[in-house]
Amino acid sequence: MIKAAARPSARSVTSRATTVAPGDRFGRLTVTAEDEPYLWRGRFSRRRWACDCACGGSAVVREDSLLSGHTVSCGCVRDELTRERATRHGARAGDKRRPEYQAWQTMLHGQDARVCARWQAPAGRGFKAFLADLGPRPTPQHRLVRRDPARPFTPGNTAWVESPPRAGVPRRLITVRGRRMTLRDAAAEAGIAYATLCKRLERGWSTRAALTP
Numbered sequence: 001m002i003k004a005a006a007r008p009s010a011r012s013v014t015s016r017a018t019t020v021a022p023g024d025r026f027g028r029l030t031v032t033a034e035d036e037p038y039l040w041r042g043r044f045s046r047r048r049w050a051c052d053c054a055c056g057g058s059a060v061v062r063e064d065s066l067l068s069g070h071t072v073s074c075g076c077v078r079d080e081l082t083r084e085r086a087t088r089h090g091a092r093a094g095d096k097r098r099p100e101y102q103a104w105q106t107m108l109h110g111q112d113a114r115v116c117a118r119w120q121a122p123a124g125r126g127f128k129a130f131l132a133d134l135g136p137r138p139t140p141q142h143r144l145v146r147r148d149p150a151r152p153f154t155p156g157n158t159a160w161v162e163s164p165p166r167a168g169v170p171r172r173l174i175t176v177r178g179r180r181m182t183l184r185d186a187a188a189e190a191g192i193a194y195a196t197l198c199k200r201l202e203r204g205w206s207t208r209a210a211l212t213p
């Protein structure tokens with residue numbers, strides 16, 4: 001009994017811990033005001049709060065998302081993580097959409113991945129050197145090939161070579177923003193793996209969705 005009088009009951013502690021009020025901070029978010037509630041099947045489900053983000057943005061967030069720590073920003077934190085993943089090899093964010101970047105990646109992670117140290121340099125220098133040595137891919141029909149496949153990928157042994165479609169390999173074409181192109185080229189241009197694009201199309205995704213990285 002003495003203990004119970006000395007501190008608030010468990011119930012009031014719990015309710016205090018599950019209440020959001022203006023001025024509360026959750027990660028980068030500061031709660032400013034209550035917003036329209038979240039409705040589920042037309043009924044009241046959760047309170048929602050308008051929040052200012054430290055980045056200058058704002059968001060309306062469900063109370064349970066704030067309290068659980070699920071949402072800690074207006075979306076800028078997630079965007080930053082995405083950018084970080086995209087630039088793991090150190091290239092600029094825009095680089096990964098380039099077909100040259102795809103070719104460079106395929107070369108580095110290919111079955112025979114013997115690649116000169118210059119093209120493997122960290123922090124984006126490898127890709128920059130690769131691009132400087134070989135130049136941009138002249139056309140979508142050009143492939144990265146080694147003059148002597150028995151030797152590693154080096155500036156002297158590697159070039160963009162125009163290759164005709166391989167006989168016996170069916171080339172499915174799709175239309176992307178009015179242009180007919182092969183799945184392989186569409187995947188390279190969109191910055192996604194060819195296998196991923198094939199899988200998505202097999203699952204019935206729209207062309208637009210399938211090509212979204």
Ligand SMILES: [Zn+2]
Pocket residue numbers: 028053054055056057058073074075076077
């Ligand atoms: Zn933000």
